[in-house]
Amino acid sequence: MAERAEPVASTRSSWSLSPVLRRMVAMPLKDPFAFTGILIYVLFALVALFADQLAPIDPMEILFTKAGKLAANVPPGAEFPLGTTNLGRDIYAQLVYGTRSALAVGLSAAIIVSTVGTIVGLVAGYFGGATDAVLMRIADMALSLPFLPFVIVLTGFLGASTSNIVLAVALLLWPNSARVIRSQVLTLRERAYVEAARVTGASAWRILFVHIAPNILPLSFVYAAIAIGWAIITEASVSFLGFGDSGSVSWGMMLQDAFASQALSRGQYAWFVPPGICIVLIVVAGFFISRGYEEVFMPRLRGR
Amino acid sequence: MRLVLGRFTHNALALLAVTTILFFMFRLMPGTPLAAFINENLNADQQQAMLEQFGLDKPMWQQYFIYLANLLQGEMGLSFFQRRPVMTILLEVLPNSVILTLTSLIIAYIFGVVAGAWLAWKRGTWIERAAVPAVLATRAAPEFWIGMVLLAVLSFNAGWFPSGGASSPGMAYSSNWDRIFSLDYVHHLALPVLTLALYLQGLPLLLMRSNMLEVMHEEFVTMARMKGLSEWRIVIGHAARNALLPVVTAFALGVGLSMGGNVVIETVFSWPGIGRLLVQAVSVHDYPLAQGAFLMIALVLALMNFVADLLYMVLDPRVSHGRKG
Amino acid sequence: MILEVDKLRIHYSTRDGVARAVDGASFTVPEGRIVGLVGESGCGKTTAVRAIMGVLAENGRQAGGRVVFKGQAMDEATTRKLRWRDIAYVPQSAMSSLDPVYTVGAQLVEVMTKRGNHSRASARARSVELFDLVGLNERRLADYPHQFSGGMRQRAAIAMALALEPSLLLADEPVTALDVIVQRQILDVLRSLQQRLHLSMVLVTHDISVVAYLCDEVVVMYAGQVVESGPVRDVLARPRHPYTMGLRNAFPDLLSDALELVPIAGSPPDLREPLSGCRFVPRCPFAQPACGIDAAMSGNGDHRSACRRDSEADTLRTAALDPRTWQRSSSFAMS
Ligand SMILES: Nc1ncnc2c1ncn2[C@@H]1O[C@H](COP(=O)(O)OP(=O)(O)O)[C@@H](O)[C@H]1O
Ligand SMILES: [Mg+2]
Numbered sequence: 001m002a003e004r005a006e007p008v009a010s011t012r013s014s015w016s017l018s019p020v021l022r023r024m025v026a027m028p029l030k031d032p033f034a035f036t037g038i039l040i041y042v043l044f045a046l047v048a049l050f051a052d053q054l055a056p057i058d059p060m061e062i063l064f065t066k067a068g069k070l071a072a073n074v075p076p077g078a079e080f081p082l083g084t085t086n087l088g089r090d091i092y093a094q095l096v097y098g099t100r101s102a103l104a105v106g107l108s109a110a111i112i113v114s115t116v117g118t119i120v121g122l123v124a125g126y127f128g129g130a131t132d133a134v135l136m137r138i139a140d141m142a143l144s145l146p147f148l149p150f151v152i153v154l155t156g157f158l159g160a161s162t163s164n165i166v167l168a169v170a171l172l173l174w175p176n177s178a179r180v181i182r183s184q185v186l187t188l189r190e191r192a193y194v195e196a197a198r199v200t201g202a203s204a205w206r207i208l209f210v211h212i213a214p215n216i217l218p219l220s221f222v223y224a225a226i227a228i229g230w231a232i233i234t235e236a237s238v239s240f241l242g243f244g245d246s247g248s249v250s251w252g253m254m255l256q257d258a259f260a261s262q263a264l265s266r267g268q269y270a271w272f273v274p275p276g277i278c279i280v281l282i283v284v285a286g287f288f289i290s291r292g293y294e295e296v297f298m299p300r301l302r303g304r
Numbered sequence: 305m306r307l308v309l310g311r312f313t314h315n316a317l318a319l320l321a322v323t324t325i326l327f328f329m330f331r332l333m334p335g336t337p338l339a340a341f342i343n344e345n346l347n348a349d350q351q352q353a354m355l356e357q358f359g360l361d362k363p364m365w366q367q368y369f370i371y372l373a374n375l376l377q378g379e380m381g382l383s384f385f386q387r388r389p390v391m392t393i394l395l396e397v398l399p400n401s402v403i404l405t406l407t408s409l410i411i412a413y414i415f416g417v418v419a420g421a422w423l424a425w426k427r428g429t430w431i432e433r434a435a436v437p438a439v440l441a442t443r444a445a446p447e448f449w450i451g452m453v454l455l456a457v458l459s460f461n462a463g464w465f466p467s468g469g470a471s472s473p474g475m476a477y478s479s480n481w482d483r484i485f486s487l488d489y490v491h492h493l494a495l496p497v498l499t500l501a502l503y504l505q506g507l508p509l510l511l512m513r514s515n516m517l518e519v520m521h522e523e524f525v526t527m528a529r530m531k532g533l534s535e536w537r538i539v540i541g542h543a544a545r546n547a548l549l550p551v552v553t554a555f556a557l558g559v560g561l562s563m564g565g566n567v568v569i570e571t572v573f574s575w576p577g578i579g580r581l582l583v584q585a586v587s588v589h590d591y592p593l594a595q596g597a598f599l600m601i602a603l604v605l606a607l608m609n610f611v612a613d614l615l616y617m618v619l620d621p622r623v624s625h626g627r628k629g
Numbered sequence: 630m631i632l633e634v635d636k637l638r639i640h641y642s643t644r645d646g647v648a649r650a651v652d653g654a655s656f657t658v659p660e661g662r663i664v665g666l667v668g669e670s671g672c673g674k675t676t677a678v679r680a681i682m683g684v685l686a687e688n689g690r691q692a693g694g695r696v697v698f699k700g701q702a703m704d705e706a707t708t709r710k711l712r713w714r715d716i717a718y719v720p721q722s723a724m725s726s727l728d729p730v731y732t733v734g735a736q737l738v739e740v741m742t743k744r745g746n747h748s749r750a751s752a753r754a755r756s757v758e759l760f761d762l763v764g765l766n767e768r769r770l771a772d773y774p775h776q777f778s779g780g781m782r783q784r785a786a787i788a789m790a791l792a793l794e795p796s797l798l799l800a801d802e803p804v805t806a807l808d809v810i811v812q813r814q815i816l817d818v819l820r821s822l823q824q825r826l827h828l829s830m831v832l833v834t835h836d837i838s839v840v841a842y843l844c845d846e847v848v849v850m851y852a853g854q855v856v857e858s859g860p861v862r863d864v865l866a867r868p869r870h871p872y873t874m875g876l877r878n879a880f881p882d883l884l885s886d887a888l889e890l891v892p893i894a895g896s897p898p899d900l901r902e903p904l905s906g907c908r909f910v911p912r913c914p915f916a917q918p919a920c921g922i923d924a925a926m927s928g929n930g931d932h933r934s935a936c937r938r939d940s941e942a943d944t945l946r947t948a949a950l951d952p953r954t955w956q957r958s959s960s961f962a963m964s
Contacts, residue, residue, distance in 0.1 A: 033437075144318035144609070145325070146564030146601045149582055153329070153598055156586035233446050237568050240448050241583050255449060259572070264456040265467075272456070276449035283444035284437070523725035529684045531740045532712035541739075542728050549730075621773040622729055 023218075034292025037225075040285035044278075048099045055096040059249045062087060075270075082270040086261040094254050095274050101250040102232050102282060105166055109231030112170040114177060114224040118216060121181025126189060126208050136182070139175035147172055151234055155243045162245045165238055169231045177223035181216055188212050222290040229283035236279055251275035307623070311613040319606040323599060327371055330595055331364065375599070381592040383585075390596035394578065398600065400470060401570070401577035404493065405562050408500035413555050416505040420512025420551075421544050427517060436510075443506035447565060451499040451572035458495060465495040468574035496573040504562065508551050515547035522546070553616045560608030564601050630697075631797055631829045632658040632681070637694035639676050639685065639853075648900045650676040652853035653694065655926070658797065658846075663823060663830040665840035665861065667876065668850035671897045674833045675721075677850070678799045681831075682718055683708035698797070713744050717790035721802040723782035727774035733785050734770030737792055745793045759788040763818055780811040787818060791826070798823075801833045816843050837880045841865055846931075849873050852898050852908035859932030869934035869942040872909045874949035891952045907937065914954045915945050 047054060076083045082091035120139070124132040151168040158164050188194060189212070197207050232251075238244055239252030240259065258264070258272040362370070374380070380390035426432045442450075459467045470492050519525060520543050528538045567579035574580070578597050585594035617623045639651040650673045658664045666674050679685055681696055683705065696703045698711060720726040728736060734756055741752035757767045763784040769777070777785060783803060790798055800819065804812040820843055823830055832844055840847050840861060847864045849857040849872060857870040868874045875893040895912040898904060906921040907913070913920070919937050926933045938945060948954050 140314075140318060141321040141325070144315075144322055144602070144606060146598070146605050147561075148567050149564050149579075149598050149601050152567065152583060152586055153594060156594075157329075157589075229444065233444075236446050237448060240446075240568060241571055242587055255446075255452065259452060264452060265460045267456060267461060269456065272449075272452055276445060276453065279446055279449065280441050280444045284441050287440050287444060288437075523720065523722060524728045526684060527718070527720060527726040528728075530679075530682045530712060530718050532709060532714070532744050533740070534743070537743065545730055546728070620730070621732075622775050625773050625776060 031292035033288040037285040037288030037292070040281055041289075044099055044103060044282055047096060048103050051096050051100055055090070055093040057090040057093045059089060059093040059097045062089060082274060083268065085257060085271065086263070091254070091271050091274075094249050095251070095278065097249045098251040098254060098275060098278070101162065101248050102235075102278070105162060105235045105250075106228035106232045106282070109166045109169045109173070110224040110227040112166070113173045113227040114220045116170065116174040117177030117223055118181055118213070118220045120174065120178040122185055122208055122213060122216065124178065125182035125185025126204065126212065132182070135178070139178055142172055142175045145172060148234070148237060151238055152241060152243060155238055160238075160243045160245055162235065162248060162250075165235050165244075166231065169227070169234050173227050173230060177220065177227075180223070181219050184216060184219055185212060188215055218293050222293045225286040225289045225293075229286035232279055232282055236275075251279055307617060308614065311610060311617075315606045315610040315613070318609070319602065322602045322606070323372070323375065324368075326595060326598060326602075327368055330591060331367075380596040380599070383593040384590045385588055386590075386593070390592050393581070393593065394596050394600050397576050397578050397581050400575060401563060401566060401579065404496055404500065404570070404575060404577060405559060405566060407493065408497045408504060409555060409558050409562060411497065412501040412504035413508045413551070413558075415501070416508030417512050417544075417548065417551055419505070420509040421516050421539070421547070423509070424513045424516030424520065424547075425539065436513075439506045439509055442502060443510075445503070446568070447499065447503045448568040448572045450502055451496070451569055454495060454499050454502075455572065458498075466492050468492075468572075470576050492575075496569055496575050499572075500562070500566070500569050504558065507554060507558065511554055512547055512551050515550060516543055519543045519546045549616070549619055552619055553612045556608050556612035556615055559611075560605035563604045563608075630657045631660045631699060632831075633697040634677070634681065635695050635697065637677065637680060637696065638692040639673070639680050639689055640692040641676075641686065641689045643688065643901060646901045649692075649853055649904075650689070650900055651680065652900075652904075654850065654853065654855045655694075656848040656855055656858055658829055658831055660829055661827050662845040663820075663832055663843055665844035665847040666831055666833045666850060667837055667840050667847060668835065669876075669893075669897050670835055671900075672850045673853040673900070674835075674850055675801055676853075678718070678801055678831060678833055681799060682712060682716060713740060713790075713795065714793045715795050716797045716799065717793070717795040719783075719786050719790045719798065719800040719803045721805055723786035724774060724779070726786060727782065727789075729774055732771055732773055733777070737770070737789060740789065740792050755792070756788075759791060760785075762791065762822065763788045779807055780815065783807065783811075783815050784818065787815075787822070791822065794826070796829060798828050798830045799833070800830060802835070803832070804839065805834070805836070812839075819843065837865070837876050849876070852904065853900055854908060855926065855935070856909065857934040857936075858926070859928075859930075863932045867932075867942075868946060868949075869928065869932070869939055870909075870936045871913045871915050871945060871949065873934075874946060875912075875955065878949065878952075878955065891955050893955060907935070915948070 072084060072086050082095065084090055085094075120135050124135040150172060151165065154168045154171075155161075155164045194207060194211050197211050202211075235244070235250060236252030236255060239250060240256045242256065244250065244253050244256065246253070252275075254275045255272055258268065263271045378391045380394075382388065383390055383393055386393060423432050423435055455467060459465045471486075471488050522543075525538060525543055528542050533541075563578070565579075566577060567583055569575065570577040570580035571583055578600055582594060582597035582601070584590075585597055633655075634657070635655050636653045637651050637655070638649065638653055641648040641650055652673070654673070654677060656664070656666075666677065668674055676685070676689070680689075680691060683703070685691070698707075698716065701707060703711070727733065731739075734753070737756040737759065738747075738749060738752040741747040741755060742749055745752075747755060756770055760767050760770060765781060765784050765788065769781070774782060774785075783806075787803070790800075803819065804815050807815065816839065819830070819832075822828065832839070834840060844861050847858065847861050848855055849864070849870065851872050857864060857868065857873045864873060865877060868877055872893075875891075878891040879893060880890070893912055898908055898911070905923065907916070907924055910916045910920050915938060917937065922937070924935045924937045924939075926935045927939060928934055934942075936942070
């Protein structure tokens with residue numbers, strides 16, 4: 001009996017790992033919402049990848065008409081699908097290239113948030129005690145900072161750069177995922193196969209990363225999807241308020257540009273409506289994906 | 305009572321943490337701490353007075369306690385650009401923000417609760433299937449963008465609403481309250497409120513919907529059916545009454561969160577509130593004013609978190625009425 | 630007969646097909662008697678009594694049969710009218726059946742003013758009476774459900790059921806969630822109330838000793854069908870269906886000669902599968918090829934059962950007392 005304990009434990013852990021991954025991959029095929037979300041992500045990724053081909057005009061280039069005059073505020077047409085800005089720049093090109101910065105901001109924030117959130121959640125949940133108490137107090141503190149004002153103050157004073165925005169977003173968003181992952185770890189910790197691994201003398205870190213972490217993956221993924229949306233909206237808001245990276249082409253900068261140059265009163269809808277729709281699409285895609293994963297992996301976690 | 309005290313301490317400590325973070329954030333800003341707090345345009349005497357008031361010549365830890373003591377008395381220094389006490393400026397704009405936030409939230413929550421309950425009742429129909437993604441989309445849209453679109457359509461195009469500010473130029477009022485209760489003010493308030501309400505209704509709506517769906521499966525709802533109570537009484541008196549608990553808590557939290565989020569809405573509509581003040585202060589590097597505005601927003605957030613805790617305790621008998629035996 | 634259930638069929642639509650939770654069950658409840666509805670978990674007892682109340686889960690529907698109350702066949706409209714005024718229900722879990730945000734007193738007053746013709750004042754007075762009747766202190770009327778203990782909640786649920794003086798009480802596992810001593814107390818409350826108020830009662834339980842303790846008649850259900858019914862003394866002393874024999878072996882109080890409890894191997898069938906013939910065949914030690922064809926309820930007088938080998942009942946009963954009988958697999962018995 002005793003010599004059988006080890007193989008049982010190890011087969012059990014590897015057995016419990018693969019179904020989670022398999023379900024993670026298979027889920028979007030079952031849930032139409034999640035499928036739509038993934039589809040939107042893929043589409044935007046393709047646009048970002050082939051931006052040069054999709055939009056041959058440089059988004060920052062100042063364009064002139066054949067008569068040699070500034071091509072300012074040209075209405076949408078064959079030459080410029082969405083028209084031009086008041087400074088004679090191609091709006092369509094800006095929209096296409098804006099995808100790149102949106103994905104860059106979204107993905108980098110998502111990676112930081114879910115990495116930090118997952119590690120803190122795992123460590124706090126597994127080790128408990130003082131480690132847990134300290135980490136969770138820090139999380140509480142971060143959560144009691146007003147979100148957008150904090151980002152504004154930070155970028156306003158540290159300098160308006162995309163990386164500062166990502167940093168600020170990451171600083172404020174990791175506690176959400178850490179908390180939920182921690183509570184999930186608390187229940188996983190008591191599972192039989194974790195117990196078995198502990199009995200066979202596996203180290204704490206090995207148990208944490210080999211036996212528990214794979215089961216947490218869907219959760220990290222959910223929070224990553226949500227963080228992508230939050231980061232993009234925050235970048236847009238901060239840019240709109242004038243604390244954005246003025247050298248970058250982003251949807252937020254486009255909106256700020258349109259607002260500041262009276263595109264609203266001129267009724268240049270083609271300038272300020274499309275960037276907003278792109279933001280909505282990409283954020284909604286995150287909602288859809290997280291919704292699908294939550295429904296499949298943690299039906300009771302919904303709501304808050 | 306112990307619970308109340310516990311939640312109070314928790315939120316008070318959180319607020320203390322925020323003020324502490326803020327203190328160090330502003331001291332560690334590029335430039336000398338003196339430069340950060342004392343306007344060079346003041347004359348030497350005034351500079352000296354401020355230096356002493358904020359203890360800026362003392363070590364950092366002493367400065368910290370002076371800062372806290374000053375805060376407790378509502379003393380936040382002078383605005384660089386307006387040359388007036390920060391507190392005075394904040395109290396001037398605060399009512400505008402509170403009115404904007406509360407009006408929008410009340411409208412959003414009334415609509416959200418009713419529509420959420422209705423959608424739960426309509427579950428499985430095409431209306432529900434179309435409405436849920438649509439509501440998610442309103443939650444996904446940047447607030448300021450909703451504002452821009454409404455501004456372009458309803459103000460610039462249709463001309464129904466003014467395009468910004470809180471009162472028409474040339475209007476004179478005998479007091480601030482007179483101004484707030486004037487039709488002109490309401491007219492200016494309408495569009496920002498509509499925008500904010502449109503953005504905010506999604507949360508109560510989805511929360512109410514999913515709570516209702518959950519509660520409708522509870523045994524006590526089935527029992528209410530068996531008792532032969534009317535459908536109205538079952539849905540409103542029992543299901544909605546239970547589903548409402550977390551929504552009411554979310555409302556209080558929403559007041560705090562929305563005060564922070566108002567930054568962009570207030571900017572779009574040039575609404576003279578605390579959020580716009582913060583943006584202006586940061587962009588002109590008016591440190592004392594920026595710090596004051598930030599703290600005020602954080603204070604409202606902490607206060608509302610506490611109110612949410614209290615509401616939850618009062619409304620849920622399982623918390624307010626202890627076990628007996 | 631105060632209640633007749635006739636060839637009742639209740640179907641649930643599920644993702645994996647239709648579950649025939651009640652599949653042509655018939656039984657009657659005589660006026661002023663307590664009828665035990667007994668069977669293992671998953672045999673359709675709860676579904677049957679909820680169908681009588683006319684309140685099924687969203688995915689359930691009545692696919693056939695009828696319920697006759699006091700000589701009147703019940704349809705949607707009459708059921709609505711009769712609910713709680715004539716037929717009341719005592720749930721298994723009193724905790725989840727009470728709304729957590731109202732006091733117990735308020736919930737009593739609610740049903741009396743909304744469904745009975747009580748004024749608020751008379752409803753309050755009657756609440757005090759009802760609490761007294763079930764042995765609760767009237768001061769507890771102002772308490773919320775979570776402030777009650779399990780036994781008290783069950784008493785409150787009984788008070789709730791009696792609020793409008795119904796003539797028929799359907800009690801679904803009213804004591805299952807309680808510990809043994811409290812079980813006894815609640816059963817005694819039910820018995821004394823039944824006698825004082827001349828109630829008719831259906832008592833659902835999976836525990837045949839509860840039936841023996843309280844009931845006048847018993848209806849044994851298996852896989853959505855009634856397999857045996859009759860006066861308690863007859864059925865428990867001389868069961869005629871092998872399932873009843875098995876149930877009797879599986880519960881303590883009644884066994885006089887066997888020393889050990891003998892469970893019936895296996896579990897009730899999945900009601901989503903199409904089934905035919907006697908549903909008990911896979912677990913029955915006495916099954917024969919002939920059992921593949923449905924057997925109707927038969928018997929002389931009140932004691933009836935649905936077994937192909939009914940004529941050999943006495944022999945089978947003796948064999949059933951031997952624990953070894955139940956160890957044999959049915960395939961062995963059939964070959
Ligand atoms: N809402 C439902 N949907 C699908 N199947 C159900 C539902 N309720 C009960 N069932 C099934 O119907 C059968 C009878 O259930 P139930 O009436 O609760 O039996 P009992 O009360 O005897 O335990 C079980 O197989 C159960 O799985
Ligand atoms: Mg049952």
